[in-house]
Amino acid sequence: MGECCVRPVTPQAGVNGRVLRKAVILRLVSMGECCVRPSLLRLVSMGECCVRPVTPQAGVNGRVLLKAVTPQAGVNGRVLRSRSLLRLESMGECCVRPVTPQAVSMGECCVKRSLLRLVSMGECCVRPVTPQLESMGECCVRPVTPQAGVNGRVLRKAVTPQAGVNGRVLRNAVTPQAGVNGKCCVGRSLLRLVSMGECCVGRSLLRLVSMGECCATEAPVPTQNQHPEPGVTGVRSRGGGGGPGAEQNGQAPPQRPPQVVESEEDEDEELTLKYGAKHVIMLFVPVTLCMVVVVATIKSVSFYTQNDGQRLIYTPFPEDTDTIGQRALNSVLNATIMISVIIVMTMVLVLLYKYRCYRVIQGWLFLSSLLLLFFFSFIYLKEVFKTYNVAMDWITLAVIVWNFGVVGMICIHWKGPLRLQQAYLIMISALMALVFIKYLPEWTAWLILAVISVYDLLAVLCPKGPLRILVETAQERNEPIFPALIYSSTMVWLVNMADTGLGHRPMTRKNSTEAPITQVESQSLALGPAPLSPPEDDGGFTPNWMGHQEHQLGPLQSTDETRREIQQLPSARPVMDDDDEERGVKLGLGDFIFYSMLVGKASAAASGDWNTTLASFVAILIGLCLTLLLLAIFKKALPALPISIFFGLVFYFATDNLVRPFMDQLALHQFYI
């Protein structure tokens, strides 16, 4: 029943075999197809041809093994694509990469060097994992220490032992004994989180216990610490905590020594690549919108380009002087005064923050946002109506401005739909930029832009810089930094893990400290309020709530045995998908203001050329893109102003002085390049 082999074949080639195209050294079994390459394998019954040399016993019901396979690859295995060193179980698929032995039955192919034993119904581990993924565990994509994830989902990064039984992904390293019902420690928490805890999103030094979530980044292995952890202080001990015995958390001790934790840099690069582009676009759109609003206003409403002779008190020196030298001197003085005002204000803000005068800061920012949302928008509306000659009565105007302002205050200071809050932040940035464009004289404005980028660079990167101190203090205290001074592209809703029968209690928490903060800028005419939420060290599990829960359910009785039991249960809880796509990126409102100011000034300049505006716009976007690239590489707060403003200024002056005459000449003759 075989067809002819068209090439010489060794004996016993093709019982029911079809045409063997090349020399086969194999014994083809019945109903096997022809091997098209030299196969060194014994294809089992109903196996297909191996197209590459395979070691014996490739594919019981296996299909074509494309690459060499170590013995016992795939009983019902499918095609082993690479040198599999694994034993594929029956009905397992082929491993496409070398896998270490014991990829259990019903496991799929391990596509990378899995060092793990996949349990039944487990999926392939795509990265090397340490042994003992529990049954029904999913693949660990990063090296995990043993006992990661009972009903765990994919652990994306290395996990210290006992991270997350029903664990979800722990984003950062966790030291042992992270509390029972704890939530995530968002900064360097030295607390012990309790079970049902949420992810630690910062450098948590805690051990998450049962029903805790997984660590998503590399646990602090003593030799591989990138961030030196402070010593653990003030660990509250609750019942059931304890010594090394309890660290097992109800699991049998691991049978193999934990594997070496693999470097996670390649992981980070991959994630950077996939999600970095998305974040860049998430910032391009609002920056573009703000600039479009400013340019549209400048081009249509002449109020903002008129020189009324009025000046801000911060720039007292006039620029319409007789000599150029005098003008230069005046502008330098103006810029100096403005910058020193900004520096002083920033220092005051940092001091107030450090000494926890939250009320003062809140009040200050509240007042300034009040000013922006009511007074400046009223003036803007008035000028727009004047320009388009719209007749408007005072009552309607009052209603409009009142509604606009109040909704803005609510959205910015309290809660509101994300898009509305973003829209309001863009609008107040645009208003602020327009005010700057109107009241700052020409040379002063350019000088201020240049100097403030330098200041921004120093303030954020120098160890004693005020903004860096601010960021670090906020991280230490696990607080978001003035959420209303920062434009954030996502907001995270974290569902309360404890399902006490009182219903889910969704809480909004902006992951302000999760994503690196690009810049925080506070101006003298400061922008936006800061509803500093009270420090949530107990994660909302206030004593009140705990008491209530104990009252309802009885005291917590989490012991080793109960924890082990629970770990064996399949996880029915829908785990929230909080992988990296949902991490947003943040940009300070000051950045919006200065970008828009640059582009607005470019379009307001006497020549009124659109090419200059367009060139500055593209330059700023490219600068922002480069800044975000650096952010992805360095992963800490970076100043967003310097690169963009530098590119913007260079391209503005170059385009205005060099390109414009060239393009004008070309347009005159209608030549095209």
Next chain:
Amino acid sequence: MTASVFFGCTFIAFGPAIALFLFTIARDPLRVIFLIAGAFFWLCSLLLSSLVWFITVQISNKESSSQQKGLLIFGVVLSVLLQETFRFGYYKLLKKANEGLLMLSAEETMPISIRQLAYVSGLGFGFMSGAFSMINILADSVGPGTIGIHGDSQHFFLSSAFMTMAIVLLHMFWGVVFFDSCEKQHWWSLAVVVISHLLVSCLTFQNPQYVGSLVPTYIIVFLVGLWAFFCAGGSLRNLKLCLTCKDKDFLLANHRPR
């Protein structure tokens, strides 16, 4: 000069480009970034060429108009050559970045192929080139005025719009052909691209005679477009399959790889 002239000329000049952007590029953030980077590179080339032109003008005789015209022609030729040089530079940069990204990422395939990059960067160049040529003219067309009141051509806006559309499409096609010939090391086709760009620019020297400049330009657009189609892997068979909706690859194009 009314709103209808403004909108008409805008859509003539930028309609195909905006449609291409909305349907193929806007969804993918990586492509948008490379588009803007391409625009930036074109801008840099323009900056450099206008710097050189500016310097030559400053040291020349500003009174003699024939000399100024000659310098302008020199500026145009220089600008074309610099644009192509910067396109080559962008190609090299993208190759290096791609290799780096491949090495770093754990995946085996690149998130964006060199052909997509060719298309996107060509379109970026085209957008910027078209914008710089056309935006000031469009801004002027909104305001009051009469075209050609001193005896110049009445078709100024319309011809500018058509020329801009041709330039935008041409940049895109040139991008595809350029990258493809760099990949395959066909230096002769590279030279043909540069020569065709020079040809198109030089055709505009006869410009109040629009017949002489627009018609050959559109013939070149058509030819280069055909060449780009074949370079990008198209063929009559593909086209037929695509148009009769039988092309499995195309239908599966929106499926994400596992």
